[in-house]
Amino acid sequence: MLKHIFILGAALFCSTAIAEQRPIFDAHIHYSHDAVKLVPPEQVAKILRDAGVRKALVSSSDDNGTQLLLAAAPDIVVPALRPYRRRGEINTWMHDETVIDYLEENLTKNDYEAIGEFHAYGDDIKTPVIQRMIALAKERNLILHHHGDREAVDLIFETWPEARVLWAHSGFDDPASVVDALDTYPRLWADLAFRSDMVSRGSIDPNWKAAFEAHPDRFMVGTDTFAPERWYYVGPHADFSREWLDLLPDQIADNIAYANAERLLASQ
Amino acid sequence: MKLWFTAALIALAGAVRAEVLLSADEIEQTLSFGPWPPSFHSDPSNRVSNNARAIALGEALFNDPVLSVDGAFSCASCHDPEQAFTTPEARALGRVLLDRNTPSLQNLAGLRWYGWGGKSDNLWAASLHPIIEEQEMAHNADSLKTAISESTYIDEFEVLFGDIQVQDSELVLVNIAKTLSAYLETLATDQTQFDAFRDALENQDLAAAVSYPEAAQRGLQLFIGRGNCVLCHNGPRFSNNEFHDAGVPYFLNETEVDEGRFGGLNFLLSSPYTLDGNWNDDPNRQGAWAVRNVRRNHSDFGTFRTPSLRGVSETAPYMHNGSLSDLNAVIRHYSKIDTERLHADGEAILSELNLSEQEIADLVAFLVTLSKELY
Numbered sequence: 001m002l003k004h005i006f007i008l009g010a011a012l013f014c015s016t017a018i019a020e021q022r023p024i025f026d027a028h029i030h031y032s033h034d035a036v037k038l039v040p041p042e043q044v045a046k047i048l049r050d051a052g053v054r055k056a057l058v059s060s061s062d063d064n065g066t067q068l069l070l071a072a073a074p075d076i077v078v079p080a081l082r083p084y085r086r087r088g089e090i091n092t093w094m095h096d097e098t099v100i101d102y103l104e105e106n107l108t109k110n111d112y113e114a115i116g117e118f119h120a121y122g123d124d125i126k127t128p129v130i131q132r133m134i135a136l137a138k139e140r141n142l143i144l145h146h147h148g149d150r151e152a153v154d155l156i157f158e159t160w161p162e163a164r165v166l167w168a169h170s171g172f173d174d175p176a177s178v179v180d181a182l183d184t185y186p187r188l189w190a191d192l193a194f195r196s197d198m199v200s201r202g203s204i205d206p207n208w209k210a211a212f213e214a215h216p217d218r219f220m221v222g223t224d225t226f227a228p229e230r231w232y233y234v235g236p237h238a239d240f241s242r243e244w245l246d247l248l249p250d251q252i253a254d255n256i257a258y259a260n261a262e263r264l265l266a267s268q
Numbered sequence: 269m270k271l272w273f274t275a276a277l278i279a280l281a282g283a284v285r286a287e288v289l290l291s292a293d294e295i296e297q298t299l300s301f302g303p304w305p306p307s308f309h310s311d312p313s314n315r316v317s318n319n320a321r322a323i324a325l326g327e328a329l330f331n332d333p334v335l336s337v338d339g340a341f342s343c344a345s346c347h348d349p350e351q352a353f354t355t356p357e358a359r360a361l362g363r364v365l366l367d368r369n370t371p372s373l374q375n376l377a378g379l380r381w382y383g384w385g386g387k388s389d390n391l392w393a394a395s396l397h398p399i400i401e402e403q404e405m406a407h408n409a410d411s412l413k414t415a416i417s418e419s420t421y422i423d424e425f426e427v428l429f430g431d432i433q434v435q436d437s438e439l440v441l442v443n444i445a446k447t448l449s450a451y452l453e454t455l456a457t458d459q460t461q462f463d464a465f466r467d468a469l470e471n472q473d474l475a476a477a478v479s480y481p482e483a484a485q486r487g488l489q490l491f492i493g494r495g496n497c498v499l500c501h502n503g504p505r506f507s508n509n510e511f512h513d514a515g516v517p518y519f520l521n522e523t524e525v526d527e528g529r530f531g532g533l534n535f536l537l538s539s540p541y542t543l544d545g546n547w548n549d550d551p552n553r554q555g556a557w558a559v560r561n562v563r564r565n566h567s568d569f570g571t572f573r574t575p576s577l578r579g580v581s582e583t584a585p586y587m588h589n590g591s592l593s594d595l596n597a598v599i600r601h602y603s604k605i606d607t608e609r610l611h612a613d614g615e616a617i618l619s620e621l622n623l624s625e626q627e628i629a630d631l632v633a634f635l636v637t638l639s640k641e642l643y
Contacts, residue, residue, distance in 0.1 A: 034608070043523065088608045119612060147612070172613055194611065196565045224566075227609045229518050232525040233569045240564075 022245065022253065024238045025261035026056040028117065028145075028168060028193035028222025031065035032087050035228040041072035047231055048076050051238040054258065057166075057222070059117050059145065061087040063106050078265065080114035080145055081106050083133060087226070090119040094127045103136055113265055116145025117168050124148070125155035134159050141268065149173075150181055157185055164267060169193050170219075175207040182215045189264050192256075193222030199244035209248070216252045220261040221245075288469070288477050289485045295469050297492045302466045304504050304578075305456050309378060312550035313543055314392050314446045316428055317453060325424045326451030329444065334419050335412070336405040343398070343448070346370045352582035353455065358590030362404040367526050369590035372583045375576055377453040379509050380558050384572045384588045385532025386511060389559045390548075391452055393541035396445035409437035416440060442547045457579045461637040462488075480637070487634025490627055495602070499617050506577035506638065511568065515605045515618060516587045518570045526588065529568040536562075567611070581639040595635050599628045 031044060039047075048056055058077050060066040061084035070077040083099045084090065093099050103115070115137045120130055137144055138160050146156060147168035156165055170178045170190040182188055192198060198208040212219060223230070223237040245253035290298060308318070316322035331349075333339040346360050347353040353373035360366040368384050376382070382394035398404040399412060407415070416425055417432055426432055429443045465480035492498045500508050511529040518526040527534075536559060541547055543556040572588040586592045592601055603623040610618060623631070 038519065038522075086608070090612055169613065194566050194613065196563070200563055224611070226611050227570075229525045229570050232527075233530075233566070236527075236530070236569070237566065240566075 021052045022242050023054040023258045024052055024241060025220060025258035026051075026053045026223055026234065026238070027166065027191045027220040027261045028224045029056045029058045029234075030060055030082070030087075030117070030225050031058055031069050032061040033065065034087075035225065035231060036060075036065045036068060038228040039231045041068040044069055044231060045073035045076070047234050048073060051235040053234065053238060055261065057114065057145065057261070059114070061085060061089070063110070067110065078114075079110065079112045080116055080143075081110075081112045082116065083118050083129075093118070094120060094124045094129050097129060099129050100132050100136075103133060107136060107140065112140075112142060114143035114145050114166070116143070116166070117147050118145070120146065120148045120152050122149060122151040123155070125152050125159065131159065134163070137163070143264065150177065153181060153185070153188065157188075163187060164264065165189070166191055166220075166264065168222075169195060169224075175205070175211040179211045179214050182211075182218050189218050189220065189260065191220050191222040193224040194226075196240075199247065202247070204244065204247045212248060212252050212256065216255050217260055217263065219256045220258075220264075221256060287482075288474060288480075289482060290469075290489065294489060294492060297498065298466055298488065299470055300503065301506065302463055302470070302504055304459055304463045304466075306378075306504055308453075311377070311391065311449065311453065312552070312554050313390050313548045314449050315549040316443075316446050316450050319428070319450055321424060321428055322447045322450035323454055324451075325421060325428065326447035326449070328424075329421060330448055330451055332419075332421075334415050334421070335399055335407065335444070337407045337411050337415075341405075347373050352579055354583050356584065358585050362401075363406065364403050366403060367520055368588050369585065371575065372579060373452055374455045374457050375505055375578055376455065380555070381509055381511075381532075381573060383532060385526075385528050385530075385535070386573055387532040387535035387539070389536060389542050389555070390449075392442070392445040392449035392547075393539065395448035395452065396441060396541055399441065399445065407441075409441040412444065413437040413440040416444065442541070445541075457639075458641050460578070461640040462634075465637070481633060483630050483633035484637045485634075486627075487630035487632070490623075490631055491634055495621055495623075495631065496617070497602075500574045501577050506580075507574045509574060511571040511573055512617070513567070513571050513610060514587065515601070515607070515609050516572075516589065516591060517609075518572075518589070525570065527569055528588070529571040529573075530564075533562065533564055533568055577635060577638050579639045581636045595632045596628065599623065599631045603628065 053076060055078055056076050057080055058066050058069055059080035059082040061082050063081055066077070066079050070079050081103060083093050083103055085102060089096070115133060124130060134144065134156065143164045143166055144156060145166045145168060146152065149171060150173065153165065153167060153171070156163060165185070165188050167181065167188060167190045170192060171181070178190055182190065198205055221241045223234050225231050225234065241257065245257055310318035329335055330343045333342045335342060346355055347370060348355050354370045358369060360368065360370040371384065376391055380389065382388040382391060388394040388397065399407050400409070413432065416422060422432065428447070429435065432440060461480065465477055468476035500512055502508055518528060520526055536542060542559045543553060544559050548556070581595060584594050586598050592598045602618070603621045605618050605620055607619060
């Protein structure tokens with residue numbers, strides 16, 4: 001009897017611990033062709049649930065991965081359309097006009113919340129392919145998940161001033177430069193995927209802390225599952241995120257963990 | 269007449285081939301791979317480092333199954349001294365099939381990190397973990413103390429460390445690991461054909477340098493040139509001893525991966541056996557700055573320590589999981605590397621080399637000279 005009470009108590013403790021875990025909106029997930037072959041969608045869905053990821057912005061090369069995962073976890077997956085059929089196209093896609101056919105075909109067939117993550121630097125934004133892609137996003141009021149430099153961000157907003165842009169990896173820029181970009185563009189958000197410079201050995205970097213305080217409603221976390229094995233980093237990454245977010249005031253931590261991403265999706 | 273002409277042609281061709289192909293810059297880079305062997309410095313974190321008794325006891329224990337809880341195997345079972353302190357299996361076989369290839373144990377003195385994932389920052393800790401790892405020797409500190417107390421090694425142990433009965437079991441474990449470490453420090457590869465070439469260049473002894481095969485020289489030029497292998501495989505050990513994604517898949521099975529440096533760092537940062545811990549015998553804590561300051565990065569996941577290339581032709585198969593059977597396969601892996609696996613904003617140190625068959629053969633010829641002993 002005592003044993004049963006203990007087990008029940010342990011189970012309650014565990015469920016309480018899970019319930020108290022800060023939810024995560026993972027704003028930078030890929031489920032690309034090679035991952036589809038090696039990690040089945042049901043396994044991916046389990047990884048996300050086990051990690052306490054309640055929503056994930058998913059884009060894949062090609063889009064098949066996103067659709068498979070959407071079917072396996074419709075409550076979690078927020079679909080985005082990536083302009084790549086294979087991940088290796090990240091440096092060449094903006095010069096490939098067939099990308100437009102690929103985008104139009106998928107946009108007609110499926111529903112998306114965003115286009116991206118796409119890689120573009122500087123004048124890449126001026127290429128006809130990217131200009132057309134931005135136009136397609138504008139027609140449907142889709143978020144642009146952009147991986148690139150500040151110059152490209154400037155050109156995206158020059159092309160479409162009302163765009164909602166999620167800046168992947170915060171441009172791998174320093175906190176002050178990220179703040180400057182966020183100051184300049186009220187409709188720019190920034191994900192922190194594949195960055196760990198916000199925290200070191202249990203302390204938040206003061207420059208990043210200042211950035212989060214200056215723009216508590218604009219940052220979000222993301223894992224970036226760029227290779228199939230990285231799916232097994234989703235859980236550790238969620239733990240890492242909760243650990244460093246705990247060092248911030250609760251409101252800011254909740255914002256970065258999930259609320260900012262949810263508000264971005266709800267915005268027009 | 270015809271025979272004389274043929275002999276002259278061969279001699280002439282030999283004379284033409286016998287030259288140093290390297291530019292001044294390449295010679296300068298080549299000198300950075302030596303001198304070899306490096307001078308020995310005893311390990312201040314190990315009070316029995318460079319102690320002849322400890323070295324002898326460490327060697328005996330290394331070869332004795334007393335260090336496994338049931339006497340099933342010794343360190344040498346996997347780190348076979350007759351096979352460059354490794355074995356030819358892709359993945360080591362402990363009590364179960366382990367996750368990684370058995371690394372050779374030569375040239376380990378003075379490294380900053382040990383193991384494929386760098387879970388230790390000193391050689392005695394790296395020697396300690398397999399003793400208590402359940403899938404390997406499977407001792408705990410108490411069972412090890414009993415085993416040593418009842419073994420023929422007890423007298424030597426007590427000469428070195430005093431009465432075992434008054435020692436806490438964990439202290440016995442650390443002391444045993446330190447004797448193993450004292451032995452392992454002595455395992456160094458000899459001067460090789462490459463070292464003779466390198467030293468000849470340093471001494472400007474072209475007559476000696478020209479005996480180094482041209483194929484190996486061309487391979488060396490690729491190694492430090494277009495191949496840029498030297499970026500990670502540098503210094504006298506041909507390793508920067510840091511952690512990188514070499515584009516090798518790291519699935520263990522359908523639902524598990526080898527976390528590499530990520531797991532190693534987690535282990536290291538919670539280990540009591542680091543240079544920053546109480547088991548370090550060095551009051552000055554030399555080298556502890558590394559474990560105090562090392563930072564976690566997302567890029568740690570699935571990265572593995574750059575192995576030394578000294579003695580490399582004797583330690584097949586290769587990579588952290590032994591997935592590449594020979595040097596030719598390793599060169600081909602880098603020649604056709606799948607850069608799609610690598611992060612777009614990662615280290616960007618690898619790209620497809622698209623080497624010709626001749627270039628592959630030249631690189632292998634060079635690597636073999638890092639093993640081929642001088643005499």
